[in-house]
Amino acid sequence: MSLPKQLQDTFSPKELQFMVEEEPIKIFPRFTTRQKIRKQRDDLLGTNSHRWKMLTMNDTSLNNMVAMQSTTVTLWIALLLKQQSKCNIIAPEWLTSKALDRALQFEQTNTTRFSPLPWDWLIISEILFKKAPDDFHDPVHELRSKIQDLREIRQLKVAKGIRYMNESHLQLDNLSLLEINELRPFISGIMDKLREIHLAAVGTGDNNEMGDEDDNDEMFNGTMRNDSSRLL
Amino acid sequence: MYGELGNKLIIEAKRTEQLTQRHIDASLNNDMNRNGGNNISIPLYNDELINNILKEVRQLKQNADYFKQLKQEQDQDLLDGVGSALANEKIRGCQYFVNLICLERNKRCLMAYQRMRSDMIDKLIWNGDIENNSTAGTGAGSKGYEYNELSHNEQEYMNQYKNVLDDLNSESELWSCVEIMGNMNPPSDIFIDIRVLKDIGEIQTEYGTFNLVKDSQFYVRQSDVERLIQQGYVQKI
Amino acid sequence: MSLDIDDILAELDRDTTAVEMSSDGINLQNDASVDIMNSSLDGTNVAPKGQLLTSKVRAISPVEDFNKLKTLWKNERCSPELLPYPHQLMRRMLIRIQEQMEHLEILSMNFFEESAGGGGNGRRNGNAPANNNKMLPLLCMEAELERVKFVIRSYIRCRLSKVDKYSIYLRQINEQFLNEEHEEGDMNTETRISPLEALLSSEEIKYHQKHFSLLLNLLNESVLKYMSDDLQAINDTEGTVNMIDEPDWNKFVFIKVNGPPNGENEFDPLLIHKLDPDRYYYSITIPETNEDIELIIGSIYIVRYNLIKDLLKDDKIELL
Numbered sequence: 001m002s003l004p005k006q007l008q009d010t011f012s013p014k015e016l017q018f019m020v021e022e023e024p025i026k027i028f029p030r031f032t033t034r035q036k037i038r039k040q041r042d043d044l045l046g047t048n049s050h051r052w053k054m055l056t057m058n059d060t061s062l063n064n065m066v067a068m069q070s071t072t073v074t075l076w077i078a079l080l081l082k083q084q085s086k087c088n089i090i091a092p093e094w095l096t097s098k099a100l101d102r103a104l105q106f107e108q109t110n111t112t113r114f115s116p117l118p119w120d121w122l123i124i125s126e127i128l129f130k131k132a133p134d135d136f137h138d139p140v141h142e143l144r145s146k147i148q149d150l151r152e153i154r155q156l157k158v159a160k161g162i163r164y165m166n167e168s169h170l171q172l173d174n175l176s177l178l179e180i181n182e183l184r185p186f187i188s189g190i191m192d193k194l195r196e197i198h199l200a201a202v203g204t205g206d207n208n209e210m211g212d213e214d215d216n217d218e219m220f221n222g223t224m225r226n227d228s229s230r231l232l
Numbered sequence: 233m234y235g236e237l238g239n240k241l242i243i244e245a246k247r248t249e250q251l252t253q254r255h256i257d258a259s260l261n262n263d264m265n266r267n268g269g270n271n272i273s274i275p276l277y278n279d280e281l282i283n284n285i286l287k288e289v290r291q292l293k294q295n296a297d298y299f300k301q302l303k304q305e306q307d308q309d310l311l312d313g314v315g316s317a318l319a320n321e322k323i324r325g326c327q328y329f330v331n332l333i334c335l336e337r338n339k340r341c342l343m344a345y346q347r348m349r350s351d352m353i354d355k356l357i358w359n360g361d362i363e364n365n366s367t368a369g370t371g372a373g374s375k376g377y378e379y380n381e382l383s384h385n386e387q388e389y390m391n392q393y394k395n396v397l398d399d400l401n402s403e404s405e406l407w408s409c410v411e412i413m414g415n416m417n418p419p420s421d422i423f424i425d426i427r428v429l430k431d432i433g434e435i436q437t438e439y440g441t442f443n444l445v446k447d448s449q450f451y452v453r454q455s456d457v458e459r460l461i462q463q464g465y466v467q468k469i
Numbered sequence: 470m471s472l473d474i475d476d477i478l479a480e481l482d483r484d485t486t487a488v489e490m491s492s493d494g495i496n497l498q499n500d501a502s503v504d505i506m507n508s509s510l511d512g513t514n515v516a517p518k519g520q521l522l523t524s525k526v527r528a529i530s531p532v533e534d535f536n537k538l539k540t541l542w543k544n545e546r547c548s549p550e551l552l553p554y555p556h557q558l559m560r561r562m563l564i565r566i567q568e569q570m571e572h573l574e575i576l577s578m579n580f581f582e583e584s585a586g587g588g589g590n591g592r593r594n595g596n597a598p599a600n601n602n603k604m605l606p607l608l609c610m611e612a613e614l615e616r617v618k619f620v621i622r623s624y625i626r627c628r629l630s631k632v633d634k635y636s637i638y639l640r641q642i643n644e645q646f647l648n649e650e651h652e653e654g655d656m657n658t659e660t661r662i663s664p665l666e667a668l669l670s671s672e673e674i675k676y677h678q679k680h681f682s683l684l685l686n687l688l689n690e691s692v693l694k695y696m697s698d699d700l701q702a703i704n705d706t707e708g709t710v711n712m713i714d715e716p717d718w719n720k721f722v723f724i725k726v727n728g729p730p731n732g733e734n735e736f737d738p739l740l741i742h743k744l745d746p747d748r749y750y751y752s753i754t755i756p757e758t759n760e761d762i763e764l765i766i767g768s769i770y771i772v773r774y775n776l777i778k779d780l781l782k783d784d785k786i787e788l789l
Binding site: 289290314342347350354383400404407411453 | 485559566567584608611612615616618619621622623625626633670672675676679680683684686687688690691692693695697701
């Protein structure tokens with residue numbers, strides 16, 4: 001097969017990281033790329049190799065960096081610059097002790113909903129802890145343990161939500177990339193099976209019109225499902 | 233019992249699949265492998281079992297023909313109004329049908345086995361485990377794949393499939409431009425810091441010439457020094 | 470020559486922010502007509518190269534294209550069926566990659582000439598890049614190129630694995646089409662595109678044909694030729710089990726609802742607007758139970774693929 005089996009229908013952790021690296025992040029560059037207009041014109045003669053010409057992102061901000069003035073770049077660029085000690089990464093607002101406490105509180109008070117963390121919160125925090133630990137104001141070990149708490153409390157909710165799985169559908173707002181990827185094989189597998197079972201049940205139900213069975217069916221489909229679809 | 237051999241073949245195929253999966257799972261943790269499943273080994277083509285199944289197929293075919301013929305004769309009896317013809321016909325029909333089902337089952341088993349193996353061959357080629365079909369297999373200790381496990385037909389298939397891919401690769405600008413046979417792991421750390429462990433001398437890269445003297449450090453493209461890392465000449469910092 | 474490329478790229482930069490993305494690969498008709506335009510241009514690839522580039526690229530910014538490519542990559546990975554190949558988009562990507570590679574080659578050549586001329590030891594000591602601000606753009610552009618290549622590679626390889634998986638099924642839908650075509654006579658054969666041509670790139674079509682015939686040959690030689698005449702088909706559907714793998718249309722998939730690609734919710738006839746709470750949603754119905762599901766913009770759901778595949782092809786949702 002041209003695609004390794006472990007990559008079929010899902011993404012590898014490295015691929016998830018790759019996706020997250022495409023997201024924007026704020027940095028303090030430690031060098032300046034902005035140039036005087038006249039110099040810029042010279043650049044067009046093609047002799048200058050210091051200009052950024054990017055394919056996948058708007059390179060205006062890269063060509064106008066001023067040392068210690070915050071700017072927004074793609075995360076992987078930030079990481080590359082960081083590796084070269086050419087910038088400091090500004091931790092996102094939600095990734096502070098205070099904000100994480102708020103999120104934790106939300107998770108605790110709302111037993112049926114997830115707090116609106118960014119879709120890549122788990123992965124991006126992991127990356128930043130590893131590659132830019134010195135750029136946080138709060139102690140990293142503290143942040144790390146709060147992220148872990150958040151992860152656990154949300155996992156618990158998912159586990160609880162599993163009993164509402166059905167053959168119809170499920171709504172899962174604010175579930176993040178990594179969480180979805182972890183759940184995917186389990187949830188879609190079970191729901192596929194439920195669907196098959198349901199199909200078989202409906203199939204026989206159609207043939208012999210048994211009132212009893214239909215009633216039960218109705219109850220299960222109607223009430224249970226409508227509740228459940230909003231629960232997660 | 234008819235079909236038992238076929239079952240045996242399927243069980244073998246299933247086991248192979250599981251083993252391969254386990255192998256891949258295990259090597260997933262290992263950063264060095266290219267596509268997440270290096271050195272998959274294809275088990276020996278089970279000639280003996282296949283031949284026995286094919287023997288069974290011949291037998292079944294003969295049986296089927298025989299019952300078919302019997303049935304035709306009986307159809308004649310039926311027309312002629314022979315008393316027991318009706319009951320006999322049902323029995324013969326049944327016997328014929330059972331034979332047919334066994335035949336079909338054997339066919340499906342053989343095909344499933346063959347398809348499982350051809351999938352594995354595909355995988356080997358895509359993984360780059362088969363580098364060059366003329367030198368592979370002879371290079372002792374190298375990654376070259378031993379062909380002995382494959383049947384004659386499979387070897388043919390492998391070479392041709394490789395050719396198809398090579399042709400498409402050289403025909404298609406897009407495919408060759410993105411290196412379609414390349415690594416399936418996302419690029420990370422395209423440039424790395426390395427420390428030189430043994431004197432190597434000068435190497436030529438797109439970024440100029442590096443003089444790799446013991447204990448010196450460089451910032452280089454990872455792909456340029458991949459081999460040196462594997463051979464232990466340099467070390468990633 | 471280097472002057473050319475810089476000018477073009479500089480122009481591209483300016484276009485980047487100004488222009489709206491147009492839908493790509495959704496409208497077949499559209500795609501086909503551009504195909505024709507491009508192929509005629511591709512023939513004359515020497516003199517008006519710059520012109521060709523700008524005329525083709527100006528309409529859609531590279532950033533939009535790359536974002537679209539990433540979405541297509543993810544969608545392809547998560548969908549049970551093979552999704553239509555974005556002919557135009559891929560052509561633009563290829564041109565950009567090639568131009569960028571050329572550009573980088575020139576840059577790195579200049580760079581080394583500069584550093585060699587300067588200190589004289591720049592060449593010998595390859596360590597220069599690490600601490601050199603001038604080298605940074607080059608490093609990043611090089612890294613970016615690898616990333617783009619990876620997405621395309623991964624995307625195509627995913628597609629090829631589906632081409633293999635649904636090999637017979639794909640042949641079948643194509644044969645069906647050709648038969649229909651035949652029945653209808655020559656009335657409008659020229660305007661219609663076969664399902665395979667719409668679905669696959671030319672490379673994929675070739676791959677499909679060739680790999681299929683190799684497989685068929687292998688199965689013939691090792692199994693089928695030993696069978697009786699009536700058991701030699703590889704696409705039995707009448708026997709005990711169907712031998713043709715078809716996509717599992719009812720597979721459950723994770724989706725995110727995005728709404729119309731242009732963001733104009735009011736003009737999407739499929740969108741339903743409800744107040745209290747204020748929300749836009751698509752309504753889909755599960756056929757067996759007649760149950761309606763509201764797919765609210767911005768929300769994440771797990772639903773059967775079949776119910777949302779049209780929304781997916783219209784770019785109104787994405788798979789996760």
